[in-house]
Amino acid sequence: MTTLRIVLGDQLTRGLSSLRGCAAGDTVLMMEVAEEAAYVKHHKQKLVLVLSAMRHFAEELRREGLAVDYVRFDDPANTGSFTSEVRRAIARHAPTRIVATEPGEWRVMEMMKGWGAEILDDGRFFASPASFAAWAGGRRQLRMEWFYRDMRRASGLLMEGEEPAGGQWNFDHDNRKALPGDVVPPPRRRFAPDAITREVMAMVEARFSDHFGDLEPFGWAVTREDALEALDHFITACLPRFGDYQDAMKQGSGFLWHSVISPYLNIGLLTAREVCARAEEAWRSGHAPLNAAEGFIRQVLGWREYVRGLYWLKMPAYAETNALGARRKLPEFYWTGETEMNCLAQVIGETRRHAYAHHIQRLMVTGNFALLAGLDPREVEEWYLLVYADAFEWVELPNTHGMALFADGGVMASKPYAASGAYIDRMSDYCASCRFRPDVKLGAKACPFNYLYWDFLIRNETKLKANPRMAMPYRTLTKMDGARKAEVTRQAEAFLNAL
Incomplete structure (x- = not known):
């Protein structure tokens, strides 16, 4: 019996279910296909990250003695799609069995069902889709906080017997500090491209020159060894202050104390279990405070697992x-x-340069503007999917559709995450260099977030006023006189029409 073992570009984990039990005569199939590279115009750095990591992973498997059938973009016979490449591989190898690990995206699962493969569970996550469905069954609201608490209990992370470490589940209220001007973020560990990565960079520039983003400077890890070094750097140099300043934003400092390991998690160079274990160990050893370890683990064990489910x-x-x-x-x-x-301008500029922005930049700047301006969810979601190195639909879509845009009507979030310029001013130094003023509500100097916020509430009053968490802003809106409301609407419409 010979087995064709399919590994996709976001499944670069040696313990992957489709790689278990490899025997002599088995073949690992990996494919670079135009269909996946261009179904949206992915950031150039995202393409380089995934393709270079795939090539490095294939070499690692070969060094172990595994037979790898690797289809490159420049293979003249490359048909450009997963399905046709799987069929060509079947013709080449005549396997008696085909195995694949469940993919991360619904559209790829629909393709995979036609490959004649045995589709195995992806054990790299704490919760399977089936276990999440069981948790969700019969619940009126699917709130992440309750899921997270159950995941803490099931995993034992940050638990002291049956109780959460420190006597509470969530330290979010401790993690909302603005960054003082004299606090300097640490330099971040980046990785110089090797020969394989340089080859991929040249190919991406030649074939995908019209895609979004800057190709250089490219500093992402493309091997497990380097990804582990990036994780170690985060735990050692950044985690102790990550909690305090995880919501802060600073001009010219896009990484701050964030882990910047989500791309490695999402393509498989790191696993969720190991990064959570490292954060917990840092707290238990006294290296990092509990609010920092809990805040990080909540992002991985809580949000990441929740959005996938x-x-x-x-x-x-x-x-x-x-x-x-x-x-x-x-x-x-x-x-x-x-x-x-x-x-x-700052957040989008950093996104162009690095294929990265941290979660508050995504939610409360680009996402908040999209929400207030009433931007089409499909267009916004395509933008988020293509501009970030860590963006795959399973994680990008719920975060954008439900959290940033409230397009699901409250399935995910209990209220729209709408905010005026005051929030951005409080959590960043962006406003000091802006021609608009966050303390001015109307007129030429007014921060557009201010009148867009009230216009958003006016436009959506029939849909949102009954939401208990929106009661306070709607009470304020009720006190606003008609002339002021009319001016808010007029200035918002003028601004949006000028876009």
Whole structure:
């Protein structure tokens, strides 16, 4: 019996279920296909990260003595799609069995069902789609906090017997500090491209020159060895202050104390269990405070597992919802970064340079603007999917659709994450260099987030006023006189129409 073992570009983990039990005569199939590289115009650095990591992983498997059938972009016979390449591989190897690990995206699962493969569970996650569905069954609300607590109990992470470490489940209230001007973030560990990566970079520049983003400076880890070094750097140099400043934003410092390991988790160079274990160990050894370790573990054990479960539970209908009826086209500045709103210019500029922005930049700057402006969820979601190195649909779609845009009507979030310029001013230094002023509500100097916020509430009053968590802003809106409301609406419409 010979087995064809399929490994996708986000499955670069030696313990992957489809790689277990490899025997003599088995073949590992890995494919670089145009269909996946260009179904959205992925950031150039994202393409280099995935393709270089794939090539390095294939070499590691070969050094172990495994037979790897690796289809490169420049193979003249490459047909450009997963399905046709699997068929060609079957013709080449005549396997008696085909195995694959369940993919991360619904559309790929639909393809995979036609390959005649035995589809194995992806054991790299704490929760399987089936276990999440069992947890969700019968619940009126699918809130992440309750899922997270159950995951803590099941995993034993940050637990002291039956109780959470420190006597509480969530230290989020301790993790909202603005960054003082005299606190300097640590330099971050980046990795110089080797010959394999340079070859991929040249290929990406030649074939995908019209894709979003800067190709250089490229500093992502493309091997497990380097990804582990990046993890060690985060735990050692960054985790102790990560909690305090995880919501802060600073001009010219896109990484701050964030882990910047989500791309490695999402392509398989690191696993969720090992990174959570390292964070817990740092707390138990006294190296990092509990609020930092808990805040990080909540992102991985809580949010990451939760959004994956929600994705598989609700797809494909989930992507079609548009609860607020948002239809406006994505503005050009999301691609160029050319806008007088400094917060947006900074975040989009860093995204172009690094294929990265941290979660508050994504949620409360680019996401908040998209929500307030009523941008079409499909266009916003495509943007998020292609611009970030860590973006795969299973994790990008729920975070954007549900958390940032409230397009699911509250399946994921209990309220829209809408905010005025005051929030961005409080959590960043962006406003000091902006032509608009966060303390001015209307007029030429007013921060657009201010009148867009109130216009958003006015436009969506019938849909949102009954939400208990929106009671306070709607009480304030009720006190606003008609003339002021009319001016808010007029200035918001003028601004949005000018986009």
